[in-house]
Amino acid sequence: MKISYNWLKEFIDTDKTPQEISIILTGTGLEVESLEKVQSIPGGLEGLVIGFVKECVQHPNADRLRITKVDVGGPEDLQIVCGAANVAAGQKVVVATVGTTVYPTAGEPFKISKSKIRGEVSEGMICAEDEIGLGTDHAGIMELEADAVVGSLAKDYFKLNDDYMYEIGLTPNRADAASHLGTARDVAAFLKIAITKPDVSAFKVDNNNRPIEVVVENEQAALRFSGVTISGVEVKESPQWLKERLAVIGIRSINNIVDVTNYVLHELGQPLHAFDADEIKGNKILAKNYPEGTIFKTLDDVERKLSEHDLMIGNAEEPMSIAGVFGGIHSGIKASTNTIFIESAYFNPVSIRKTAKRHGLKTDASFRFERGTDPDMTVFALKRAALLMQQVAGGDVSSEIVDLYPAPVAPFAFDVTYKNIDRLIGKVIPHAEIKGIIEALDIKVVNETEDGLSLQVPPYRVDVTREVDIVEEILRIYGYNNIEIPTQIRASLNNSQRPEKDTVQNQLSDLLTANGFNEILSNSLTKSAYSDNLETAVKILNPLSSDLDVMRQTMLYSGLEAIAYNQNRRAADLKFYEFGKVYSVKDDKYSEVQRFSIFITGANAPEQWNQKPKPVSFYNLKAIVDGILQRLNITDYVVDDATCKKMAFGLQYMLHGKQLVKFGSVAAIALKKADMDKEVFYADFNFDLVLSAVRKNKIVYEEVSKFPAVRRDLSMLIDKSVSFGQLKQIAQKTERKLLKEVSVFDVYEGDKLPAGKKSYALSFVIQDIEKTLTDKTIDAIMQKLIYNLGKEAGAEIRK
Structure with a gap:
């Protein structure tokens, strides 16, 4: 939000410098992000002086040029070649001397230099108003009043005052400070001085020739509606003071009527809207909702389809503006407008916010209405605007003030x-x-x-x-800095569980980042189309949009959206991980669970000159999952190879009867919801369960054995339904003390084997940390393994 220092001082009588006011504003909670000096006219008319044309003769080499002698208060007169048709001896003019940079209304700034024009020396420029940024007129040079002092500065003659602009980082809760009045209120309270509001006592109704009927059909959205008619106005360029005041805060001047509405908005914080009264069909204004899909063209010449929930301001036949957000193209102020109706209302903030979001519109009016304006300001602002419009555009107040306020908002x-x-x-x-x-x-x-x-x-x-x-x-x-820091600080000590959540999370982040993964952060709000069970979804009462109407129930789709976004930008090989929460509700009881997810897609490694890229597979993901659990020393999980929900195929690891992690290839139906067609592998950890398991870990240190380990291999024929996990569990149960490692190094399935069979080659690492193993001991262990594998898994040892 932008605030003008000079404008602010119209509300408070203080000699504080702009820098001192900046410190006060920040101290009271209106943080000043920047303070800059602003010139109401670019360049501030620096280098421009008042001159007197003593002589004016025809240029000998150009019919449209004149050679002038101009007194600018210096020791010598300046010879200036001028092309303006109205230049003449005896005029007081504005002169840009050599070395001055001028800032035209249109075009780039340029520097005045001494030059020859058609053979004659020119030592400056006699200026038209558009050449120095004072207006748009280029019909001729500016002719000043006779009392202009020769040699004086042009900035003094035109009474230009430098201003300062504060850029305030307004927090959403401080809607009251979204104006110069609101900002001044804080400064006045801090300085313990009075605040001066604009005087509207001069407001009066001149006649009642153009009353306009106002009907509010939706009183829940339009809580208060005020308005008044002004006839006989002249739409034209705003006076200089008004254009300068708006320019300081970055508002472009449009015309005197629109400029006054913008002025009052930034002065008092009350948005206004001016309608061309001749466009109000039936001489009637309605605040109502229109049918779903109604076409409405806004001021930006864009046709928009209205929602049945959009509050509109219309006439007897059609809508004229989106209430509190944006005006319509036909009912706005035109050069031919003679009579206007000024709307000053208090709209329901939720209604305005939803409408603005729905149409992707963000205006100065909606910014304030969304946060909550002052319901008691509508009539005061109306009177202020009417008086200003009469000042800059003429006209008469030609109706009583309409003020519909059926249910006043209580303090x-x-x-x-x-x-x-x-x-x-x-x-x-x-x-x-x-x-x-x-x-x-x-x-x-x-x-x-x-x-x-x-x-x-x-x-x-x-x-x-x-x-x-x-x-x-x-x-x-009172001032936070005025509160002394006590010499004694009291605090309670909490014994939190170790390791802390952040410690475990950082361990996993470091591990995955070191292996080429990137962390993503996603919004917990998502669209209900991603939900498999809307009955258990946590729905948002006032959603910002249809794409953000529920809390996510899974981490899957936020990751898929991130992958799709990157793939659409030619980044195909992706490794992502994310920490976040998922939400659900059952029997009015809300639940949130911390999850940890992993996504991989594309090639497993970048393309190299000596090898072709290989696509990632389920086994790449499994290696990552196993590596994570090994890093966290979680080993007592149970492998379940049942197909997981939302997975084309996959595994899940169970820990104490709860699902620790599920992982596999994302099912096609889920990919379709995210508008994707390339295979993605996904792992979903219950991070709360992971954290609980890590906290129960007991670190045991043991000496590295000096006795060698022995490897033995077995090749066996087993049913296709038997998994390696089952074989590993049988082996570990058979020899708990000396068997250190079981791994598979070869798998074969083919027509040379009996139907329904496959061949596995397993390696077994055996070690005794206290002594060297003998052949007798090793053979005994292997015989027990062969027996139990055959008995429990039907394994036939291949010789």
Whole structure:
């Protein structure tokens, strides 16, 4: 949000410098992100002086040029060649001297240099108003009044004042400060001075020749609607003061009527809309909703399909503007407009926010309506705008003020105690000073006792609804820097479980990042189309859009969206991981579970000159999953090779009867929902369960054995239904002490084997940490392995 220093001073009488005001604003919670000097006219007319044309003769070599002698207050007159048809001796003019940079209204700045024009020396330029940024007229040079002082600065003659612009990082809760009035209120409270509002006492109704009927059909969305008609206005360019005031805060001048509505919006924080009264068919304005799909063309010449939930301002036949958001192309102010109707309303913030999001529109008006404007400001702002329009455009107020306010918004009423104020601030502030700060912030004290105050907070302070909010208001005006740091700090010590969640998360992040993975962060809000069971989905009551209407129930689709985004930008080989929560509800009980997900797709390694790229496979993902569990020393899980939900094929590891991780290839139906067709491998960890398992780990250190390990291999014929995991479990159960490792190094399936059979070659690593193994011991272990594998898995040893 942009605030003008000079404009701010119209509300408060202070000699504080712009830099001092900047410190005050930041201290009161309106953080000044930047402060810059602004010239109302680019260049500030620097180097331009008032001159007197003493002579003007025809250029000997050009019919349209004149040679002038100009007195600019220097020791010698300047010879200037001028092409303006209206230049003549005896004029007071604006002169750009040699070395001056001029900033035209249109085009790039340029520097004046001494030159020859058609053979005659020219030592400057006599200026037209568009050549120095004062306007758009290029019919001829500017002719100044006779009282202009020769040699004086042009910036003094035109009374240009430098201004300063504050860029304030306005937080969403401070809608009350989204104007110069709101910002001035904080400064005045801090400085303990009065605030001066614009005087609207001169407002009067001149006649009642153009009354316009107003009907509010949707009173839930249009809580208050005020309006007035002004006839006989002249739409033209705004006066210089108005254009300069808006230019400082980055608002482009359009015409005097529209400029006044923008001026009042940034002055008082109340959005206004001016309609061409001749376009109000049936002489009637309605605040209503139109049928779903109604076509409406906005000011930007874009046709939009309305929702049945969009509040519109219409006439007796058609909509004219999207209420609080954007005007229509036909009912706006035109050069021919003679009569206008000014709308000043208080709209439901939720309704405006949804409409603005739905149509992808963000305007100065919607910005304020979404956060909550002042329902008590509509009529005051209307009078202020009417007086300004009469000042800059003429006309008469030709109707009584319409003010429909069926259900006034009540102030927030509650009590505060001095005891709680002192406790939360940590310092005893005099009661009189507390009361003074509260009243300076436009909060009404309705009752005072020895213990505290009964307050009524105006409805525009949507962020002050509780006692603790008042304490914050007092503290920010009193000054955080004025609260002394105590010499004694009391704190409670909490014994958190080890290792902490962040420690485990960082271990996994380091491991995966070192193996070429990138971390992604996704929004917990997603679309309900991704949900397999909407009954258990946590739905958003006021969704920003249809794509963000539920809390995610799985990490799958956020990862698929990230992959699709990258693949659409020619990044095909991807390795992602993400930490996040998933949400569900059952029997009105809400649940959130911490998950950890992994995604791989594309090639397993970049293409090389000496090898072709190989696509990632299920086994690449399994190696990653196993590596993670090995890194965390989680070994007591059970392998379940049942097909996982949402997986084309996959595995799941169970830990104490709960699913620790499921992983595999993403099913085609899920890929289709994310508009993808390339294979993706996905692993989904229950991170809460992972964390619980890690915390139960006991670290045991043992000496590295000095006795050698022995490897023995077995080739066996087994049923195709038997998995390596089953064989490994049988082997580990057979020899728990000396068997250190079991792995498969060859698998064969083919027509040379009996039907339904496959061949596995397993290696067994055996070691005794206390002595060297003998052949007798090794043979005994192998015989037990052969027997149990045959008995429990039907394995036939191949000789």
